[in-house]
Amino acid sequence: ILNVEQSPQSLHVQEGDSTNFTCSFPSSNFYALHWYRWETAKSPEALFVMTLNGDEKKKGRISATLNTKEGYSYLYIKGSQPEDSATYLCAFETGGFKTIFGAGTRLFVKA
């Protein structure tokens, strides 16, 4: 059974703090790793699609790294803002084009 785990489950930080979350996934049959940002009452919004071991992607204050050999990806947020409050989902895509989502990390940023 393929399993994708995200940690922590939730995180409370102060405005201005930098933070990071982990996504762990199977190290075999890797095809791609997706990160999404999901605000309450909205639909998931794609942040990154990562495909190569060692990939690093950045969008503004948010960046992500990928290690396919050991099966993990980190998402970093620098200088968290209240508007960063959301659930951050990772999704592991297999070579058979099936996608398995993690349960998400719920981030709360207090002003």
Place this chain on the structure above:
Amino acid sequence: DSGVTQTPKHLITATGQRVTLRCSPRSGDLSVYWYQQSLDQGLQFLIHYYNGEERAKGNILERFSAQQFPDLHSELNLSSLELGDSALYFCASSVQEISRETQYFGPGTRLLVL
């Protein structure tokens, strides 16, 4: 606004009934994906269509079926509905057949089975 539309936004029905959820992808996107978000489970991948053909199946029940039409819109049919089918159903679209690229999610259809 992602450009992906889903109808209806909300649907309330009874057990044993059949419903159809509709998704229109972004203009130019050929791939459509369906996902289910239920209370006790995370986001689950159901099925992927590309240019009218099924490409991958996830945790889709036999009571559920989908198709993608020549105009690229897609429908998800849910039959013999059970209470546990109550969930938020998303569709997403992307340009290519391969899903190694950004998927754009629609606003979702919230289904409540009573």
